[in-house]
Amino acid sequence: MSEERLAVLEVHIDQAGYDEVPDIIKNIHFEVRQGELVGLLGPNGAGKSTTMKSILGLLKDFKGEISFMGERKNYAYIPEHPILYDELTLWEHMEFAASVYELDRTVFLERADDLLHRFRLRDEKHQLPGKFSKGMQQKIMLILGFLNKPDVYIVDEPFIGLDPKAIKDFLGMLDEERKRGAGVLMSTHVLDTAERICSSFVLLSGGRLVANGTLKDIQEQCGKPDAPLFDCFHSLL
Amino acid sequence: MKSSFQLFTRRVRSDLFFQYKALRMAVDWVIAIYFVIPLIIVAGYQYYSWWVTQPSWFSWISMFMVGTVFYLFTWLGTIRYFVEEGDQLFLRQNQRWFQHLMHLGHRYSLVVQGITTLLLMLLFLPLLVQTYGYRAPQIISWWLITYLLKINLGLLRQLAALRMQGILLWLLRIVAFAGLFFVYQKLVAAVSQNAYYIWAIQLLFLLVLAVFLSKLRLQEKGAFFADIARERDSRMRIVSLMLIRVTERNRRPKRKRPFLFKNSQRLFKGKGAGNGIADLLVKSFFRNGTQWKQTIQFAALISAAMFILPGALKITIWIVAACLLVFWRKSFCKDELTAPFLNLFPIQDTAKHQALQLATPILVLPALMLISLCLGISFFTWWGPILMIGAAIPLAYGTSTVITSWY
Numbered sequence: 001m002s003e004e005r006l007a008v009l010e011v012h013i014d015q016a017g018y019d020e021v022p023d024i025i026k027n028i029h030f031e032v033r034q035g036e037l038v039g040l041l042g043p044n045g046a047g048k049s050t051t052m053k054s055i056l057g058l059l060k061d062f063k064g065e066i067s068f069m070g071e072r073k074n075y076a077y078i079p080e081h082p083i084l085y086d087e088l089t090l091w092e093h094m095e096f097a098a099s100v101y102e103l104d105r106t107v108f109l110e111r112a113d114d115l116l117h118r119f120r121l122r123d124e125k126h127q128l129p130g131k132f133s134k135g136m137q138q139k140i141m142l143i144l145g146f147l148n149k150p151d152v153y154i155v156d157e158p159f160i161g162l163d164p165k166a167i168k169d170f171l172g173m174l175d176e177e178r179k180r181g182a183g184v185l186m187s188t189h190v191l192d193t194a195e196r197i198c199s200s201f202v203l204l205s206g207g208r209l210v211a212n213g214t215l216k217d218i219q220e221q222c223g224k225p226d227a228p229l230f231d232c233f234h235s236l237l
Numbered sequence: 238m239k240s241s242f243q244l245f246t247r248r249v250r251s252d253l254f255f256q257y258k259a260l261r262m263a264v265d266w267v268i269a270i271y272f273v274i275p276l277i278i279v280a281g282y283q284y285y286s287w288w289v290t291q292p293s294w295f296s297w298i299s300m301f302m303v304g305t306v307f308y309l310f311t312w313l314g315t316i317r318y319f320v321e322e323g324d325q326l327f328l329r330q331n332q333r334w335f336q337h338l339m340h341l342g343h344r345y346s347l348v349v350q351g352i353t354t355l356l357l358m359l360l361f362l363p364l365l366v367q368t369y370g371y372r373a374p375q376i377i378s379w380w381l382i383t384y385l386l387k388i389n390l391g392l393l394r395q396l397a398a399l400r401m402q403g404i405l406l407w408l409l410r411i412v413a414f415a416g417l418f419f420v421y422q423k424l425v426a427a428v429s430q431n432a433y434y435i436w437a438i439q440l441l442f443l444l445v446l447a448v449f450l451s452k453l454r455l456q457e458k459g460a461f462f463a464d465i466a467r468e469r470d471s472r473m474r475i476v477s478l479m480l481i482r483v484t485e486r487n488r489r490p491k492r493k494r495p496f497l498f499k500n501s502q503r504l505f506k507g508k509g510a511g512n513g514i515a516d517l518l519v520k521s522f523f524r525n526g527t528q529w530k531q532t533i534q535f536a537a538l539i540s541a542a543m544f545i546l547p548g549a550l551k552i553t554i555w556i557v558a559a560c561l562l563v564f565w566r567k568s569f570c571k572d573e574l575t576a577p578f579l580n581l582f583p584i585q586d587t588a589k590h591q592a593l594q595l596a597t598p599i600l601v602l603p604a605l606m607l608i609s610l611c612l613g614i615s616f617f618t619w620w621g622p623i624l625m626i627g628a629a630i631p632l633a634y635g636t637s638t639v640i641t642s643w644y
Contacts, residue, residue, distance in 0.1 A: 058580075077581055085578040087521040089494070091501040093578075099513025100582040126501050127493050144581070 070151025082137035385443035511591030540611035
């Protein structure tokens with residue numbers, strides 16, 4: 001079914017890295033289609049963050065091509081660690097995002113109210129987030145990401161710091177967005193959750209692509225039909 | 238580590254090495270050879286020549302001015318305890334070592350403060366001896382008064398910061414700064430006279446107070462994290478001078494809700510990234526305590542100058558002050574525009590430039606209005622303040638337009 005859908009993100013990384021090691025990751029090619037949730041998996045140092053940074057255009061030493069192919073050719077990035085602006089209130093963060101995305105005022109107010117309600121942050125909307133807990137700060141990052149309803153979500157380790165209810169809300173919203181046609185690329189270490197929610201996987205190790213495809217493809221590749229992702233992960237690395 | 242004394246000496250050595258490395262960052266060998274060393278030689282010769290022949294401009298320097306410099310000096314520096322964040326893991330469990338470390342740090346700071354005060358005294362010595370005819374007892378007395386006041390102020394500032402926060406602490410500091418200024422000038426005036434018994438009483442009082450405050454401070458409970466923060470600031474003082482923008486970024490408002498624009502009011506109603514960024518810049522500036530403090534200091538200094546300078550020079554300084562304020566605000570805005578939060582969004586440079594042009598005159602206006610008001614009052618006419626406040630607006634927008642025309 002996913003083959004019929006259009007790709008919203010095409011990643012062709014020939015080589016990327018930093019000044020000292022310009023080829024930390026090499027030959028990584030995959031795509032994210034409409035409605036797909038692709039899990040970017042790998043052990044520490046596998047190159048997940050470098051891949052993310054390459055996609056976001058943050059690396060100087062990059063060879064390859066990243067194409068956002070959706071209707072609006074835009075994306076939302078939800079970082080692993082909350083990045084906030086200390087002097088702005090939660091609501092001002094949202095206003096700022098809306099102004100940068102040039103959202104219609106009515107649409108913004110409607111979405112903002114809905115998101116604050118979903119993430120139970122209505123009462124805190126005029127507070128400075130510097131004093132919020134890590135989980136609450138992470139919720140702001142999710143809210144800012146969902147505000148624009150982009151073609152692609154790039155999500156880095158979303159489960160760290162979130163309480164179970166917030167994780168459920170987050171996954172529910174991701175589902176809704178996928179139904180709308182958005183694609184999601186999600187880097188994570190939480191393999192059991194990834195197995196349950198991701199439609200396909202990109203497995204990295206040592207800066208190289210080890211496996212790419214659905215769980216069935218990966219099971220076949222490691223020769224362990226019906227094995228959980230956890231087992232496949234360990235046998236492929 | 239065999240003793241708390243060894244631990245202390247190791248931390249002092251590490252701090253001195255860190256400060257040396259920080260200085261080396263700023264002054265490499267080329268700058269040292271071609272600039273710093275010649276400067277020291279010239280300054281040394283100049284100082285020697287002051288002893289040989291008294292320069293004529295010495296007579297322009299009043300005792301009030303010297304007293305003011307010494308008073309400002311008493312507010313600089315701090316008492317350090319050389320505690321570190323990691324101490325909460327092990328060292329704090331050994332109260333004997335921890336207390337000893339703090340006591341040693343305290344004593345070390347007292348010695349350092351004494352030496353720096355002495356150096357300042359030596360700098361002014363040719364003036365005091367040759368122009369004002371000070372004798373050794375007067376100089377020693379002045380040094381001791383300044384030194385003891387500096388210690389007392391350092392301790393009082395720490396004790397006050399542990400007991401109050403925010404605007405209350407800020408107000409207390411302003412009142413103390415202004416009040417003690419006049420007290421100090423009186424003390425200095427007393428030194429000029431040969432009233433030995435007054436010197437003795439002053440010194441005794443300051444000494445007893447310093448001993449009492451030191452005991453109080455060293456026995457203070459719950460000061461650990463404040464001590465760590467102060468220690469970090471002290472350690473980073475040279476680095477932060479060089480990397481002021483980098484360290485400035487590391488600030489966390491202590492309030493839950495902002496003091497200004499409490500309900501997240503929009504300041505720029507138009508659509509687009511430029512308006513959103515301008516909103517961010519204006520709020521960021523007016524919610525930043527450091528910017529307020531520096532702006533008040535700047536405005537107070539220039540405003541005071543308005544009452545001293547002759548007419549034509551006042552207008553020149555007024556225009557120069559406007560330009561300086563614009564450069565300052567522009568630099569602040571450009572720094573804010575590099576905040577990591579903004580990197581989450583695809584923002585074009587044109588939007589950033591637009592925001593800079595929108596925000597700068599608004600950030601300039603409050604300080605410029607105050608300076609203009611003082612300039613107007615200094616004309617001693619009823620229309621002076623009205624005219625100058627009115628003129629502040631086109632000046633703010635005019636200078637901002639020119640200086641922010643490039644990004």
